[in-house]
Amino acid sequence: MTESTYRIHGATGEWEVVIGLEVHAQVTSNAKLFSGASTAFGSEPNCNVSLVDAAMPGMLPVPNRECIRQAVRTGMAIEAQINRWSRFDRKNYFYADLPQGYQISQLYHPLVGEGSLTIEADEKAGIPEDKVIGIERIHVEQDAGKLMHDQHPTMSYVDLNRCGVALMEIVSRPDMRSPAEAGAYVRKLRTILRYVGSCDGNMEEGSMRADVNVSVRKPGEEFGTRTETKNVNSVRFVMQVIEYEANRQVELIESGGTVVQETRLFDVASGTTRSMRSKEDAHDYRYFPDPDLLPLELEDSFLDECRASLPELPDAKRARYEVDLGLTEYNARELTAEVETFARFETLLAATAKAIGKAERDVATPVANWSLSVAPGVIKSLGDEADPANATAAAQASILAMADKGEISGGQAKEIYELVLRTGRDPQEIADTEGLKQVSDTGAIEAAIDTIIAANTDKVEEYRSGKDKLFGFFVGQTMKAMQGKANPGVVNELLKDKLG
């Protein structure tokens, strides 16, 4: 494997950066991990809080099966070991956003063990080859609530809506060596989570957050001391944190200091990190098995259902697009990057193949080009005038079918789609009534050609005596006579016949 060439150029030479990420992904589920309360985002403060979430006396947690299922499916998607026996532990610490005084998490026996994902080669980003990033574990835990410090001059307010929501903590190996690799890892992980449907991947709403572990070393030496920057909530910020931390650590070491193991915070405004607490002030979390919960034991039938419900995953889908559908690498990558994109593409592909009566493979390339460039271009040019509700698969398939049969040209296809988006009218009807059709009727074209040949006998002579370039002139004249609606293939064929 070709290693990353990303280096920090220090005064004493080049430094390699070592990165590990802990991604907290909010599990997609209607209810919280251990209570029946809703997980809806954006509700009024303290509206989605059950007695359990508020840690009222005598309240008990009951595991939400759907959250466990989603974490197991996620583990399967990264080909990880699924632990049939796992257990919840309590992580004890006092904070106002943590009503129980402990977070229910999994330290000793996580639900998901060793797995991995592959980030794709990206020459421009300095990733010369596909690279496998190890994932150490995925465990399930409760989120905390939220403190609001700006509501009162001397007091802080507590919102427990998020408290108890299920998180997956996805812990990577320290396998990444550049900000680009880390960025690609987060993007790939997000794609997988969204394919699986276990997390919406919405980083702005906090559904995915990363704790970024960074250390530096001279290439080939032992790992250096790492810092952990908490709660970074975008791919760009993850990359910024790494760059800032790596440079800070190199400068620190080269100026005679030592990196201390500590927790740091990222300041979005300045793009810098600052110390939150050092290892010396670290909490002693007094982890121990939660006595309110029995160990989680997964049965075969449960695991079978989890596996059977997994969709085709990004790597497999991309390979299938290239091999089975014959798409270019670029098209395959673009179409599989987002769930919405491939979903739209696959619907349109099926509809188009059916409308034309051909195999999907035989129409995949025009449908891919349409999906990735033609249709988005039309939509963009229309701006607000386009009604997204009109962008149905049926309408688009109808346009693609007309184009496939040679009934309309590429330009006409775009014009028809514009009208479809504006009005919702039927594409076939638009083509018919708006005169947006190519004429393939040989009689009409022949008549036009005959007229042109008769009016240009000199040019016909020149052409026949070897001036081939004049063919274009005759095509142009014919198309003009046909008001641009003649099928170019038919025109070419007839001209060749008649000019001899």
Add this chain to the structure above:
Amino acid sequence: MTNELTNLGVKAIRDGVASGTFTAREVAEAFNAAVADAASLNAFIVTTPDHALAAADSVDAARARGEALGTMAGVPIGMKDLFATHGVQTTAASHILEGFKPQYESTVSQNLWDAGAGMLGKLNLDQFAMGSSNETSYFGNVISPWKKAGSNAAMSPGGSSGGSSTAVAARIAPAATGTDTGGSIRQPAAFTGICGIKPTYGRCSRWGVVAFASSLDQAGPMARSVEDCAIMLEAMAGFDPKDATSLDLPVPGWEAALSADLRGKKVGIPREYRMDGTDEEILASWEQGKAWLRDAGAEIVDVSLPHTKYALPAYYIVAPAEASSNLARYDGVRYGLRDLPDGAGLQDMYAATREAGLGDEVKRRILMGTYVLSAGFYDAYYTQAQKVRTLVSRDFTEAFAQCDVILAPTTPTASFPLGDKTDDPLAMYLNDVFAVPASLAGLPAMSVPALLNSDGLPLGLQLVGKAFDEQSVLDAGLAIQQRAGFVAKPEKWW
């Protein structure tokens, strides 16, 4: 009439109400009056006469309509103040929860109301159920109705269910709920000459019961007869999807199946329970118990529980560890006491609130628990204790290969005067030495009164059964009850 009614137990009240011998309202009024008359025992933190009357009226009305009545219909009971009761102050006998009125009802108390029981009030207890003498309550000591012969000293009703034991022994409640983490039902029952059973862990839902040590806490009934315990336990028990450790098993018909005929049964006598320093009279009562059970047809066999001596130390690691975490929620943020000194930050508020709100024994256990879970000590204490717990359970499994039920003393001594052991926590903890092993193993265990010692104080005998086999425990208890003929009751001095 009033005096006659308050001498009745669960079964007699239920049957009397059902047959129309008296009304549920008459019963409730009689007990409400007895409760009001016994304030000096300090058994109740709050009384709820209206609750008892409303439940009684509802039963009387149902009977008038000819409807089928519940298994506890017309029986007013005392509710240990560890159970959350909707709209009624629930404190766990702690200042930190003073004034807290839950907006929910514990599963066990709801089950009892559904069976037709009513509530006389919330019973005093050791703070957060931590204690063996009922001297750690923020709301004052509970006084046992019993007196040592020739002494006027206030005696301990045992703990932590001391309000329950006092109320039932003093005939101010026909029965009461208790909870048992390391003997908190059995020890007070033994001290006051009543019956109390802790069922198999998971029989009674813990939902809505203020948690002490989650892996050990188990609710159970305290009453004056084995039959009454069987009836009330049936009403309390049952699978609860809101408690992940609840047993998903049907509740057996214990009352209907009760039988004192022990022919074909084997009763195990654990040799390791014969400890140095055990009161001679306790040992004599144990011998007497053997004779009674043999008389009931059982074969007496020697069994060994070799890890018994490690059970108490292991218990005092596991229970405080869980408690230190369970009690973290009492932080002054959302409910209960909040002590916010001027200019204080969050940490100061925590410290001030918990300093003012929690009692000394509670603090002692939180400190012990925090210590045994802390980095560097976890393996030496908590992990070791869990291993001991497994060994103690295995001891029982092996012993039960040779017997159906185990007979042992409930406590190493009879009740003692209040104040006698308050300066010596270890001596206090030793009170539960015979009770704790069954708790660690999650097994059903019961105390039934045997006799009075030379001081005129009750002594109890303990029966421990296999997991899920409350029936054998109750049957053996019934055999002892029939032969002991324990009719002694404290003379009213309050």
